[in-house]
Amino acid sequence: MDAVSAWVLAVDFGTTNTIAAVGDANGVRTLTIDGRPVMPSAVFLNESGWIVGEAAVRFARRRLDRFERCPKRAIPDRVLFLAGHDVPVVDAITAVFRPIVHEAAQQSGGRPPAAFVVTHPATWAGSRVQILQTAAAIAARDLPGWPSPYPLAEPVAAAQRTMDIAVVPPVARLVVLDLGGGTVDVTVVDRNGAYLTVAGRPTGIDSLGGEDFDLRLARWMTAEVGAPALFDRLAMSVNPEERERAVDIRDHARLVKEQLSRQSAVPAQLPKSPPELPDNTPVLVNKLELEKLIRGGDGAEPGLIDAVDLVVKSLSTAPPGPPLAGVFLVGGSSRIPLLGTLVVERIGQVPLKHGDPTTAVADGAARHALAAVTAPAPVHYWAPPPPPPPPPRPQSSGRGGAAAAVVIGLFVILALLAVFAELAAY
Ligand SMILES: Nc1ncnc2c1ncn2[C@@H]1O[C@H](COP(=O)(O)OP(=O)(O)OP(=O)(O)O)[C@@H](O)[C@H]1O
Numbered sequence: 390m391d392a393v394s395a396w397v398l399a400v401d402f403g404t405t406n407t408i409a410a411v412g413d414a415n416g417v418r419t420l421t422i423d424g425r426p427v428m429p430s431a432v433f434l435n436e437s438g439w440i441v442g443e444a445a446v447r448f449a450r451r452r453l454d455r456f457e458r459c460p461k462r463a464i465p466d467r468v469l470f471l472a473g474h475d476v477p478v479v480d481a482i483t484a485v486f487r488p489i490v491h492e493a494a495q496q497s498g499g500r501p502p503a504a505f506v507v508t509h510p511a512t513w514a515g516s517r518v519q520i521l522q523t524a525a526a527i528a529a530r531d532l533p534g535w536p537s538p539y540p541l542a543e544p545v546a547a548a549q550r551t552m553d554i555a556v557v558p559p560v561a562r563l564v565v566l567d568l569g570g571g572t573v574d575v576t577v578v579d580r581n582g583a584y585l586t587v588a589g590r591p592t593g594i595d596s597l598g599g600e601d602f603d604l605r606l607a608r609w610m611t612a613e614v615g616a617p618a619l620f621d622r623l624a625m626s627v628n629p630e631e632r633e634r635a636v637d638i639r640d641h642a643r644l645v646k647e648q649l650s651r652q653s654a655v656p657a658q659l660p661k662s663p664p665e666l667p668d669n670t671p672v673l674v675n676k677l678e679l680e681k682l683i684r685g686g687d688g689a690e691p692g693l694i695d696a697v698d699l700v701v702k703s704l705s706t707a708p709p710g711p712p713l714a715g716v717f718l719v720g721g722s723s724r725i726p727l728l729g730t731l732v733v734e735r736i737g738q739v740p741l742k743h744g745d746p747t748t749a750v751a752d753g754a755a756r757h758a759l760a761a762v763t764a765p766a767p768v769h770y771w772a773p774p775p776p777p778p779p780p781p782r783p784q785s786s787g788r789g790g791a792a793a794a795v796v797i798g799l800f801v802i803l804a805l806l807a808v809f810a811e812l813a814a815y
């Protein structure tokens with residue numbers, strides 16, 4: 390396949406969302422699945438197989454025991470507990486990858502991609518990365534000609550997106566701060582022209598992300614209306630209707646949290662939950678309350694302060710490198726304004742933002758793969774052919790040869806004269 394018609398696929402399998410990007414000669418775009426650019430990473434195990442994405446979230450309503458909202462969090466354990474059984478997590482992830490690779494194959498007219506990239510947290514060991522690669526390979530195995538998926542660290546992928554920002558010079562250091570749904574990841578990435586390398590050790594907090602903020606806010610909202618233990622009681626209930634109410638409260642908390650990135654207060658409503666809540670109960674959430682819950686720092690649950698502390702620590706422990714161009718914020722939860730404020734306070738620089746932070750990893754990974762695939766072949770300069778070897782030199786040629794012949798001739802004559810003189814005397 391030539392560089393013009395080559396296309397690449399990158400998949401960012403996130404804790405909350407899975408996003409895919411396609412790159413070709415026209416650039417990079419987010420792949421839409423069922424018309425949407427973001428697919429929940431959720432899975433639901435039906436009697437007849439896996440249901441994924443939005444459909445899984447809808448199916449979950451009545452059978453939460455068959456549902457997993459964040460299968461990425463189960464990768465360290467290798468298994469998910471669904472419908473009373475341990476199920477290999479690789480099966481669930483394969484199910485998430487399958488509609489993506491098939492949609493990408495269909496949108497490209499059945500041509501295989503020149504490269505297929507799967508992204509992973511930079512802190513992950515090879516065995517976890519292998520699970521992602523295996524799932525991606527199985528998902529694409531019935532598609533003829535597809536290449537083996539190759540892994541790319543999420544911060545390196547995200548940093549690729551900064552290549553065309555003027556404030557990032559060709560030789561520069563970045564700190565990628567990725568605050569997503571399930572984790573915070575902090576990585577120092579050095580740029581040297583077109584090359585990006587991780588400097589020092591990537592760090593992160595595995596249990597800090599938007600999902601955790603939703604939970605804290607859901608608990609706070611029920612406590613605020615006088616029912617502090619309600620959320621946990623509903624979430625642990627054996628009654629599916631009650632567990633469903635807990636899911637509703639959490640979904641509601643997520644929406645409120647996201648709106649609080651744009652406005653200072655949001656009116657919410659809690660579902661009827663007798664005996665604690667007799668009817669739909671209003672609760673007003675303001676930004677300062679959310680910030681108290683997620684700020685972190687001394688003595689508090691881990692939060693944004695701890696994420697920014699990791700930036701400071703990463704910079705102080707990284708090997709010497711080029712000057713810092715900035716802290717690049719990616720991941721959906723990086724939209725929370727307090728994060729940027731804390732970066733300014735601790736680092737003394739306004740953080741870098743570029744494009745949609747939710748799609749940064751998938752988009753950057755597709756750019757990365759595209760750059761590798763379409764890189765111009767090394768230039769071979771034309772050189773004239775070497776001159777033919779000189780013909781073998783004649784044994785006696787030129788002046789030296791003639792002189793030698795004269796000397797030899799004289800010797801012969803003198804020798805003959807001496808012989809004749811000898812004979813005459815005799
Ligand atoms: N405007 C917003 N304000 C606050 N949070 C937001 C906003 N928009 C999205 N989020 C949160 O971003 C999170 C999802 O981000 P993202 O898609 O980057 O995570 P992910 O890649 O699935 O997770 P991870 O990278 O941790 O594996 C969700 O918790 C979502 O609620």
Ligand SMILES: [Mg+2]
Nearest residue numbers: 403404569720
């Ligand atoms: Mg992510």
